Amino acid sequence: MSRAVFLDRDGTLIRDVHYLKDPNDVEIINGVGEALRIIKRMGYLIFLHTNQSGIARGYYDWSDVHSCNERMLQEFGLSADFFDDVCIAPESPDQVIQYRKPSILFQQEMIVKFKLEPSNCWMIGDKWIDPQTGLDAGMKGGLVRTGKVVDSELEKMAKANNVELFPDLLEFVKQQLVEI
Numbered sequence: 001m002s003r004a005v006f007l008d009r010d011g012t013l014i015r016d017v018h019y020l021k022d023p024n025d026v027e028i029i030n031g032v033g034e035a036l037r038i039i040k041r042m043g044y045l046i047f048l049h050t051n052q053s054g055i056a057r058g059y060y061d062w063s064d065v066h067s068c069n070e071r072m073l074q075e076f077g078l079s080a081d082f083f084d085d086v087c088i089a090p091e092s093p094d095q096v097i098q099y100r101k102p103s104i105l106f107q108q109e110m111i112v113k114f115k116l117e118p119s120n121c122w123m124i125g126d127k128w129i130d131p132q133t134g135l136d137a138g139m140k141g142g143l144v145r146t147g148k149v150v151d152s153e154l155e156k157m158a159k160a161n162n163v164e165l166f167p168d169l170l171e172f173v174k175q176q177l178v179e180i
Helices: 032-041 063-074 107-114 128-137 152-160 169-177
Strands: 002-007 044-050 087-089 116-125 139-145 165-168
Touching: 002 107, 032 063, 044 107, 063 087, 063 139, 087 107, 087 128, 087 169, 107 116, 116 128, 116 169, 128 152, 139 169, 165 169
Parallel strands: 002 044, 002 116, 044 087, 116 139, 139 165
Antiparallel strands: none
8 A cells, every 4th residue: 555645735835825826926935845855755645735715716717726836846846747646626615615625535536546545644734624634534644834823722633633743844754754
């Protein structure tokens, strides 16, 4: 069975810009490119799972999201096909949810498609819905402190649910994936 890391985009891989539309506004987070290369080198599959309700709200369209993702990969020096699969969830919270986190539909599809062992997988992000999605899919969950504020309430919730807290994605890799 394969192992994988599922990643949120905004606040985890790049700075969180409210309703990011313009690729020129993409700002990478230090250490993420290195972390992504290490994860891949260690044989993990890497998936991007990002909620993009700005599509449903009419703030931007699919091409804007794809352009921002392309810019992000360019900034990291990674190929356009770096991710093993990408899920862009366009639904707004008031719509019927299909792929919008905390839905686990994307995780379930990837588990089947790639024969993943959920207990060998992680879902990492900067908001509770990220690790919650992973936990609900039988995976491990982690929160990084590079996006939304992780306050004391969220720290308590994380601890109660065995969700790990990390300063950033590179520290997650060093603490959880790299065997010393």
